[in-house]
Amino acid sequence: MSVRKLMNKIRKILIEGFRGANAPLELKFGKRNSSMAIYGDNGGGKSTITDAIEWYFADRIKYLWKEDCQKDCLRNTKFPKDRDSIVSLEFSNAGLSSEKTLTPALRGRFSNSDDTFKKYIKQSNKERLFLRYNDILRFILKTKGEKRSELLEIIGFGQLDETRAILVKSCNELEKDSRFKEVRNRIDEIDSYFLEEFGEVISDDMTLFQKVDELLRPLKLENKVIDKSSYEKAIDELKTKTDIEKLEKISKLSDLKKELNKLTKKLEKPEEITDFLKDYEELIKNKDKIKKKDLILLLEKGRKLIEEKFVGVNICPLCLNRIDSCLVIEQLVERINELEDLNKELQEVKSEKTEALQNISAIKQAVIKSEEKILKDDEDFESLSEKLTSLKQTLDKNHSNIETGFSKFIDLQIDSESLEESFNPIKLEVTEITPIIDKKISDLSGDEEQKKRYDIHEKITYMKKTYDDNEKMKKELEIFERQYKTLSEIKERFVKKQAKVLEAVLNAISGDIDVFYRIINPQEGVKNIRLELIGEDGIEFKYVFHGKESHPPLKYLSESHLNCLGICLFLSSVKLFNKENKFLILDDVITSFDKDHRMPFLRLLQEHFADYQILLFTHERFWYELINKEMKEFSWSFNDVSWSIGDGIQLETSVVGIKERIQQKIDRGELELGNDLRKLLEHILKDICYNLKAKVEFCYNDSNEKRMSGELLSALRSRLNKQKCDIRDSSAIKRIETTKWLTSYTSHDSPPLESKGDILQVRKDIEVFENLFLCPECNKYTSLEYADSAGKKVKCRCGNKEISWAFA
């Protein structure tokens, strides 16, 4: 029976002396490893928790490492310089719990040295555990090539791309191997020679010796050639009847003739060089286009800086003017894609350049070989020598011009027609010198009998040497071709396998993204969102937008919808690829969501991530309270964090869920409830004042949130008096004055409320006071939103609760 592996959840986090945390910050998740929402103001240190977890697993914090501050910024600046900073994680799987310390010398070390733990850290490092606000759009705004690379990295398929690149490169290298090409050309040359001289290609020993025997037959030698041994005997016999010195001269002249013949053939194919020259001329016609090539780095960097909001939101990092980031990024991506295409074109011409240079070198080699065969001190060859030297110089100059000019993308100073013309003098010279060489050979050969013998000896020797060469070449070619065929087959199989597994992954991930996106954005015009392979090197989001197939996302989706897509991608990746951990952190990612999409997002978490432990951070109070209402029945816990210079980030008792916590403390017999009761009263007063529009003094931002109950109660009473509300003189309101004083007194370093009786009374007073305004049916306060001016009443949402209200 297979045992399903239990994935890991967090039981406790302890952070001390790390980033924003100076004094110990402890987050406990209980035995149920429950999910947690954390509220904190901007700059309140929430991200310290994400930073700590990232560093714990990855030994770095990616966004800080990019900014080049790295380890220097890990330790809290107020933390004692001689103590180790601590990030400690306790997990549901106790064997994987560990403390990680950061020494003053910035060395990180785990207390758990178990091999299982090391494997766990390695695997966790590949998983998608957290999403920060700044990272949501990063993937979506990348080019299709970058998307492919990043996705492969996310899903641990980076090794596939590396292997594919190795196989593709090895195959290309083998195909373009200069020796491979040389061998093929040489075999073609030899076959042509055999066909021309003997009317057929000599491809086996039997044919060779048969041809040799035929050549020797007119000389009526004693030895008949049928195999290697008889061949050697016949050649020895021929040599004894021949003048060797003359023979060598003749041999050299014959070689010269053949080398010149080869050279001429190479010169007959100038297109192997001029094709490159023409394509290059075409490419540099638009010099601006070439210059733009270098812009790709700048555009890439610019795009990244805008994405990272390096100098601020919607601000250009170069000119510091305000810009529409999404639009600019879209334009940048288009330009980058265009430049990538240009780069491909350049690579093709570069490859042609390599071939052209190889051809020039091959011609030069043929020139050098011809020079070696020229008879010394023979003035008949002076002109040939000069022309060969001149051609060699021209070739050297062209080689150098191509190398230098190409590297600077300037004119190569080589005209295709002039290049072809520069080959003409040597071709003409070869035509003229060939009959002279023939005559010299003829003169050296002496009488007809000798001449015949020299010719035959020469022909046989050359034929045998060529045949031996050919056999070697053919064997080498066969090996080359076998290697190339097998390597290509393996490469093709790998490419297909990679595409198949990648497609399977994309299908799986796309299914989730589409479902998640449509839960958050119901009844909107975007459907069938999926990630698809684009060619061999790209991946892109595609979708149906109001019935029309579209891509990329930037084309039609708003920033809020793009963010939503980014979150859906992250959540899909979590489901599909996380194998060790069943927790995830969403660090202030909902900020850019439209309010309409927040509730559906919580429903998505309830429906599809109920078995996950989620840490959700936010700096929006309203959103935080909404999470409480929606998620508390799913055993979520709630914590506020705040930051002070002395202690750094610290937990505060959250007002969210405070009634339940007070009851739990009372049940446990705890008497330190002054602070909780004060917070509860403030919270209730805020809600009542808000609903009845009780006026208080204007305060900016956070100060508005931190009003004391005295100020709020005074504003409420004033409002009730003004509107002649019938409950303005109720005893519950009068009693709350005492309660306000008592909770305030006991919550500021004073002795606690002394008895359980006192505590219960205070809580009851608050409850009675709240019930003056709160409807037990709909659980909503009476609000001016439901004012009944004709009936002079202010009601709750369902209308069951009402208070009198004298409208002006």
Next chain:
Amino acid sequence: MSRQIISSGEEVVNEFFNEVYQDDTLDKKIRELLYQLYKKGKLNTKQIRKKLEEQRKDECEETHE
């Protein structure tokens, strides 16, 4: 939503070279060469080039001896 098992990149590459190694339709010397390089963690362009060259040289010499 049905969930499927996604193999890791390492698993896919492992499986691929094992398949190649056992495939008799492919040239034995090349599949062995690639398999050995992969197993030794030396599968890179430079090593493949070097090993192929050695293989050509050895085979050519064997033939001409």
